[in-house]
Amino acid sequence: MLVEAWLYLLGHPAQFAKALGVHVSLSLSALALASLIAVPAGLHFAHRRAGALAAINVANIGRTLPSLAVLALAMPLLGTGFLPSLVALTLIALPPVLINTIVGVREIDPDVIDAARGMGMSGRDVLRRIELPLAVPVIFAGLRTGAVQVVSGAVLATFIGGGGLGDFITAGIAMMALPLMLVGAIPVTLLSIGADALFGALQRQLTPRGLQ
Amino acid sequence: MSWFARNWEQVAVALYEHVLIALTALAIAAAISLVLGVWAARRPRVFAATLAVTGALYTIPTLAFLALLIPVVGLGKANVIIAMVAFSLVIMTRNVATGIRDVPGDMVEAAKGMGMSARQLLARVELPLALPVIIAGLRIAAVTVISVTTVGAYVNAGGLGTLIFDGIATDNPPNIWAGALTACALAVVADLALARLEDVLRRRRRA
Numbered sequence: 001m002l003v004e005a006w007l008y009l010l011g012h013p014a015q016f017a018k019a020l021g022v023h024v025s026l027s028l029s030a031l032a033l034a035s036l037i038a039v040p041a042g043l044h045f046a047h048r049r050a051g052a053l054a055a056i057n058v059a060n061i062g063r064t065l066p067s068l069a070v071l072a073l074a075m076p077l078l079g080t081g082f083l084p085s086l087v088a089l090t091l092i093a094l095p096p097v098l099i100n101t102i103v104g105v106r107e108i109d110p111d112v113i114d115a116a117r118g119m120g121m122s123g124r125d126v127l128r129r130i131e132l133p134l135a136v137p138v139i140f141a142g143l144r145t146g147a148v149q150v151v152s153g154a155v156l157a158t159f160i161g162g163g164g165l166g167d168f169i170t171a172g173i174a175m176m177a178l179p180l181m182l183v184g185a186i187p188v189t190l191l192s193i194g195a196d197a198l199f200g201a202l203q204r205q206l207t208p209r210g211l212q
Numbered sequence: 213m214s215w216f217a218r219n220w221e222q223v224a225v226a227l228y229e230h231v232l233i234a235l236t237a238l239a240i241a242a243a244i245s246l247v248l249g250v251w252a253a254r255r256p257r258v259f260a261a262t263l264a265v266t267g268a269l270y271t272i273p274t275l276a277f278l279a280l281l282i283p284v285v286g287l288g289k290a291n292v293i294i295a296m297v298a299f300s301l302v303i304m305t306r307n308v309a310t311g312i313r314d315v316p317g318d319m320v321e322a323a324k325g326m327g328m329s330a331r332q333l334l335a336r337v338e339l340p341l342a343l344p345v346i347i348a349g350l351r352i353a354a355v356t357v358i359s360v361t362t363v364g365a366y367v368n369a370g371g372l373g374t375l376i377f378d379g380i381a382t383d384n385p386p387n388i389w390a391g392a393l394t395a396c397a398l399a400v401v402a403d404l405a406l407a408r409l410e411d412v413l414r415r416r417r418r419a
Contacts, residue, residue, distance in 0.1 A: 061396070064358070064399035069388065072376045181280075184276065
């Protein structure tokens with residue numbers, strides 16, 4: 001079966017490359033968009049007690065919404081294809097990044113902030129040189145969770161015509177062609193494990209030396 | 213709302229199947245995690261290895277996991293239950309192990325001093341004290357499993373995902389909303405109920 005899957009892959013290199021490309025670009029763009037929205041929003045809410053609590057609660061409820069449902073609901077609103085999938089996957093990646101940014105900033109020892117202010121740092125300096133670097137490990141933990149969710153979620157984009165490696169899985173299940181299914185399932189599993197490892201490594205790499 | 217009035221029976225059946233799948237998976241996962249967690253709690257190497265393996269299982273995209281299980285168990289509920297067990301192992305095993313490890317050392321010493329055997333120590337001291345942390349793990353697992361089980365409808369397991377897939381196939385948003393919101397509500401209810409249980413256990417522990 002593995003051999004058949006491999007032969008199929010060799011026989012259809014362009015088709016596979018296209019699906020892989022769509023899958024990776026969907027996942028990366030969704031994660032990038034989500035961090036562009038959630039990190040600044042998280043920094044904003046982190047300094048407001050009530051705001052932080054509200055944002056975390058909303059994000060937690062958002063988390064319980066199944067990825068499949070988010071993608072499915074994008075269809076009546078935005079139609080089918082790449083863009084609706086991208087919007088849905090961005091929404092899926094938002095909660096973990098938002099929660100972790102807020103928690104990361106709020107967990108910083110207040111004495112450190114006081115010391116920085118005492119040294120004459122402005123609010124902006126404190127944000128850039130103290131809060132952001134110290135919160136980076138927690139933010140990256142959120143990005144890591146988000147990355148895995150997005151790569152997994154992108155498999156479901158096939159249901160709304162978003163393409164990606166899920167296409168092989170659904171086609172394989174529909175035709176009960178197991179090798180075809182593996183052509184989608186194995187690479188997407190590797191992709192997901194790879195994303196997890198990559199963000200884990202980045203997280204360790206970007207942790208300020210004082211925190212290690 | 214009128215959609216719901218017309219289709220509530222379908223929603224009820226889907227909800228019932230969904231709860232059944234999630235409960236079965238969580239019960240099996242809890243049993244396995246208890247064994248793994250107890251074994252790994254005081255063995256750092258076993259702990260690291262267990263988390264690495266179960267962590268990898270957690271990372272496998274759901275639809276890919278379901279697809280990979282088809283050659284082994286075919287379509288249907290067993291497929292989804294196995295996938296969901298594999299999916300929740302890492303969360304629950306980690307909490308069982310850390311819960312036991314965080315039991316204060318002097319309590320363990322005191323219990324040993326009273327002549328408790330390893331088994332008694334586990335049953336009367338370690339597990340009861342670790343229970344709030346274990347329930348916290350169960351809570352996270354329950355919420356994730358309830359949400360992810362929706363995909364199982366694609367491999368004929370039934371559940372709330374059926375409504376979502378029907379909605380996609382017939383281009384009928386109310387169907388999708390019904391599946392999505394019911395799953396959401398179920399997850400929130402499970403979350404609140406287990407949070408309450410966790411709270412009660414913590415308070416009892418302090419008293």
